[in-house]
Amino acid sequence: MRVKFTVNGRPQEADDVWEGESLLYVLRERLGLPGSKNACEQGECGSCTVRLDGVPVCSCLVAAGQVEGRDVVTVEGLADHARRRAAAGARGTSLPDAQQARGGADSHTGEGTELSPVQQAFLDAGAVQCGFCTPGLLVAADELLESHPNPSDEDVREALSGNLCRCTGYEKIMDAVRLAAARQGEAV
């Protein structure tokens, strides 16, 4: 079957999709967006978390056909998403549809890449080790800070309890979310 949907603000279509494929498989293997991760493919680890019409979901549990005509944001689109959100917040209007191309980034190292506040905070706080849980945590943490700009520690833990991390012991992840929230507060 053919599936048409919007990913990170761009219309996409995938052909010859087998009905049993998940959204995660289509993103990773058909659209060249492997940022969403395949740690369990059982809906337990959260590493494949994406926004589906704004709602965080495990993309491994979403059948590809279910996303027809819908809007998906992945970790690859997080910086753009945050920038559009900030612009909309500043103007007090709906999200602008203008897409700014990323300029000047080194494709090998990522240096010069524009990052969302939560991405930058994960780097600065040392919340990234192997990094396999990171994309899902970033999408979940970004959604949390979008809906709850000043979460308590227990709110953060509850919101991120569907995202497993095996490297960090979560302390630096807590630091990162606190840092992103604080920076977001300063920016307003």
Place this chain on the structure above:
Amino acid sequence: MSSPKHPTASAQRGAPAGAPTRITQGSQTRGAIGESTLRPDGTLKVTGEFAYSSDLWHEDMLWGQILRSPVAHAEIVSIDTAEALATPGVYAVLTHDDLPTEVKNYGLEIRDTPVLAYGKVRHHGEPVAVVAAAHPETARRAAAKIKVEYRELPVITDEASATAPGAVLVHEHRTDHHVGHVPHPNIVHRQPIVRGDAAAAARRADVIVRGEYTFGMQDQAFLGPESGLAVPEEDGGVHLYVATQWLHSDLRQIAPVLGLPEDKVRMTLAGVGGAFGGREDLSMQIHACLLALRTGKPVKIVYNRFESFFGHVHRHPAKLYYEHGATHDGRLTHLKCRIVLDGGAYASASPAVVGNAASLSVGPYVVDDVDIEAIALYTNNPPCGAMRGFGAVQACFAYEAQMDKLAKKLGMDPVEFRQRNAMEQGTIMPTGQPVDSPAPVAELLRRVKAMPLPPERQWESSEGADVRQLPGGLSNTTHGEGVVRGIGYAVGIKNVGFSEGFDDYSTARVRLEAVAGEPVATVHTAMAEVGQGGVTVHAQIARTELGVAQVTIRPADTQVGSAGSTSASRQTYVTGGAVRHACEQVRERVLELGRRRFGSYHPAWATAELLLEGGKVVTDGGEVLADLAEVLGDEAVEVEDEWRHRPTEPFDLRTGQGNGHVQYSFAAHRAVVEVDTELGLVKVVELACAQDVGKALNPLSVVGQIQGGTTQGLGVAVMEEIVVDPRTAKVRNPSFTDYLIPTILDTPTIPVDVLELADDHAPYGLRGVGEAPTLSSTPAVLAAIRDATGLELNRTPVRPEHLTGTA
């Protein structure tokens, strides 16, 4: 349902296999050693662009799928692949009959593991056949069509069944170098350690405590599944991109099975999503290469989580029998102990785990009279091998329980009792090896005890109880009723580096050249970056030694010599040591070059101690002699060299005597728990750690290692266990639904106190960090639960039924 098809050519593509991640550090990530420098791969990891082994893709690639045994022990009567082969979209189906050479086994130390089962299967999930197809679902369905007839055999599951008269031998024809000294062919290796006279010392004891302890089977549960891409090459060789802990060890095991010389098997490290010991053994490597060579097409294999639980070795479950004595004044008199590790069906790292368990079974304490024995069994349980802590974890669980029992019996404070018996620099280990660098065991306990305690009834707020901070959490099972607090302490000792005479070297290639007028260092090693931050440390070392800002870290591959394994807390010590060693030689050559070119302009070139700092050659007095870029000109200075730590020696097979270890590391924990005694639910409120790291090369990473290791110890204290059915030896919980690892709600705050007492034998005085915190975390949590409940609790993990008396 229609058949899956191969992805269309029109699809956009990320990360092609030919372009592994190159990491350059520039302006964003300055940092010398001792500074909390940010990861050079961090930006790629937060943008989703970092290419992990499961992300690789190649034009025209196939997907591999492994068929695994549904039973634990059986003769293979027949295998029929005809129907699978006839499936549209299937390119190859291979069994043991298709292996190209007479080398049909692999293994880290003992080559006892069949690439594909022949004659017998020895554990649940053993690989039997492999399939390559255009779509992963096609491969899965084809694998399910392979007909294998098994004739089941009785299962060996524990010491009693392994050594019973007439027991079936797991391996009938052993020829390995341990078979001559083990008491039974179902025992992989046995290591006794005898020192002093434990029987005589026991007669001096005023109190004696005995305990029998059980340690459950823990899984590494790294998040990035076993995966990789094998690409056939025009010269008949193969290029394998894979997530592993040691490229050269893989290479030595892969090449003979393929019948290729090692230089025709090229290996490049793909992005690794955690390891923790679980990638020391091969998983899909040989299978992918076989399929690629057979089909002439690139083949990708990615396990799902279910398969991952069968696809790598686990931490050895263990039975530990301990007897300690002490005098009234709180001095340990002796230790008698027996540690039985279940190695499962294949040897993996079992012999080395036995050596560790035996030599570290006494813990960080002074005990002159010991009688110790450790063995690993061959059984039909899942194979066990390396996991963070490697034999020392199981022992620590037992000896720390013993310390609490002794303190209680003597009416002493458990921390004071430990401090009274704590080892220090100069202590002689039971192996006869003197501890010749700082061993601040008593100090670590003092520090962890001195940290402020979390407030009582911390769940209370102005709006009532916050259930998220109570046992049972959001299940809302209590608002504090039946909840009891407990506090427990533990301390542990771990060896750093490969032991027992192993030639544990690393290789580094360092190049210094001027690019666009700026000096740039390039570091090339085969070190597996598995998340620990070794790439950050290599850049810090190069910056420090060569005085440059820009360092490029080349992808790890087999085009440079071995860097040894990313395990045993050894990489910063050994490969870091190799990078420093190579940098020192580069520096000497650069200074030679400078003397030749500019020596006549300034006398200091000949007379002063010269340094490379800030991109310049300077005297130790701070005078600038030349720009590094000018000295280099068009020349690149490059050095590749090996570096070794002090040699070790094997343990004597009868007495266990020998200078077997390179270095020891120490950590202590204090756990604060709250237990709902009615439901048997545990909330760990805080898990404080103090650790000596010698020198923190990257403090941010060091703390991250300590917190991560602590959390894995917490997991095996209260939730993590692979459950194997004792009647069938089948794994009952191969999923993240049923094998639980700590979530962010299960994990408490982890305050860390880092001590830096230099080890003069090690580069920069550093001490391996990664494993020690995994040891003492578990027994500290157990001690706290015992403190809260008064229960004895001789097994880990603790389950609710153990706390409610309903087990």
